[in-house]
Amino acid sequence: MVTGATAGIGEACARTLAEAGVHLVLLARRGDRLRALATELDATGVDVLTHAVDVRNRDRVTKFTDWLEDVGVTVDILLNNAGLSRGLDDLHDGSHEDWDDMIDTNIKGLLNVTRAILPGMIARDSGHVVNIGSIAGHMVYPKGNVYCATKYAVRALTDATNLDLVGTKVRMSSVDPGLVETEFSLVRFRGDAERAKTIYEGVDSLMPEDIADAVYYVLNQRQRVNVLNMLIMPTVQRSPFVMAREEVDR
Ligand SMILES: NC(=O)c1ccc[n+]([C@@H]2O[C@H](COP(=O)([O-])OP(=O)(O)OC[C@H]3O[C@@H](n4cnc5c(N)ncnc54)[C@H](OP(=O)(O)O)[C@@H]3O)[C@@H](O)[C@H]2O)c1
Known part of the structure; x- marks a missing residue:
């Protein structure tokens, strides 16, 4: 199960997993994009089930996962990728709506x-949850306040859930990227494409498939191996504050 499969990292992970023969359940809000991706992935021969859902809607998420159970679909891998940033403001200027979007x-x-899927994994004593965190969960940056707080929370949840899972075979990992070129900045700046472009200009940033490779690695270790956290930066970005910009030929 991949959340946030309609763009960026989630979409790249869906492609990589399909190529590897993994049957997929793809979630996000934009149903048209989910269906287009499912049609494209037909060629890989894996089963692709899509469901347009907002992960903030607890009832709809739970109804869907209950339905999956009823029809006999078990989730062996959960990739918690759906996420977003909104705005880039000092905290004292921040928008309540932006905060709610990010926290929720x-x-x-x-x-x-996770609450809907993990009990089944524990009952089967098998499964792997991979959370997409961020460098923003390791270091705060100016005006990143609430977004960084949400990613620190994801890191805490990965660590804390691993304590809860001790003695089971269920694994939880997090893959935490630095700058990845996706729709992330377009969403952060609410569709301002010019402003979003400036974030990636002159930066040989990570691409979604780099993160998909990392997720694939994390998922393909022996049962005895649980990668708790993989922090991945572009070579040109050694911290949120230290980045080399130059002409990039993509
Ligand atoms: N790009 C970066 O530099 C970067 C760096 C570190 C970490 N990350 C993290 O990577 C993850 C993926 O981001 P991305 O860079 O790939 O951004 P993206 O291209 O904007 O993709 C975000 C995905 O999340 C989905 N999503 C957002 N809100 C959702 C909701 N309420 N319910 C269901 N799905 C939702 C979007 O689908 P719909 O709009 O169709 O719902 C979309 O598929 C996020 O957790 C982000 O924080 C990104």
């Missing part, structure tokens, strides 16, 4: 899906 999606959305 990045923390509570991840919890909603």
